[in-house]
Amino acid sequence: MAAVVLNISNYAKCLCPVCPVETGSACIGAKQEKWVETRKAVGKVLERYHDHPEAYEMEMGALENSGIGRELGFQEPKSVDMKELFCSGTVGGSDCGDLNKKQICQCPTCAVWEAHGLDGTYYCLK
Numbered sequence: 001m002a003a004v005v006l007n008i009s010n011y012a013k014c015l016c017p018v019c020p021v022e023t024g025s026a027c028i029g030a031k032q033e034k035w036v037e038t039r040k041a042v043g044k045v046l047e048r049y050h051d052h053p054e055a056y057e058m059e060m061g062a063l064e065n066s067g068i069g070r071e072l073g074f075q076e077p078k079s080v081d082m083k084e085l086f087c088s089g090t091v092g093g094s095d096c097g098d099l100n101k102k103q104i105c106q107c108p109t110c111a112v113w114e115a116h117g118l119d120g121t122y123y124c125l126k
């Protein structure tokens with residue numbers, strides 16, 4: 001089992017934003033504005049993939065302080081503003097108390113879960 005790094009590679013693959021455990025949550029919904037900001041910032045970095053492919057795997061804090069990160073004004077998202085990557089130690093669980101535990105966790109179908117040899121589910125609730 002490998003630690004899940006908060007980077008664009010894992011961020012882009014995470015299925016939490018489409019998971020029914022969180023999609024009906026008003027608390028998660030309130031994070032939408034910041035989430036869209038982060039998605040746009042990630043998109044700007046990906047547009048520069050041809051000349052900065054290393055940014056795809058870089059931990060987001062390091063990316064913020066890198067040359068390309070500073071050029072694009074990239075900012076590492078705060079854990080409290082995120083609705084994904086709960087399996088990473090950086091984010092940990094969700095602070096939202098209205099997640100629907102009766103729905104099925106999507107983690108076992110996620111490419112990050114398989115690539116890192118994870119065996120857990122419902123990381124958002126931990």
Ligand code: SF4
Nearest residue numbers: 016019105106123124
């Ligand atoms: S950790 Fe699992 S249950 Fe929680 S939002 Fe992500 S996919 Fe859904």
Ligand code: SF4
Nearest residue numbers: 014015087107110113
């Ligand atoms: S294993 Fe779960 S929490 Fe981790 S990236 Fe995949 S869907 Fe997100």
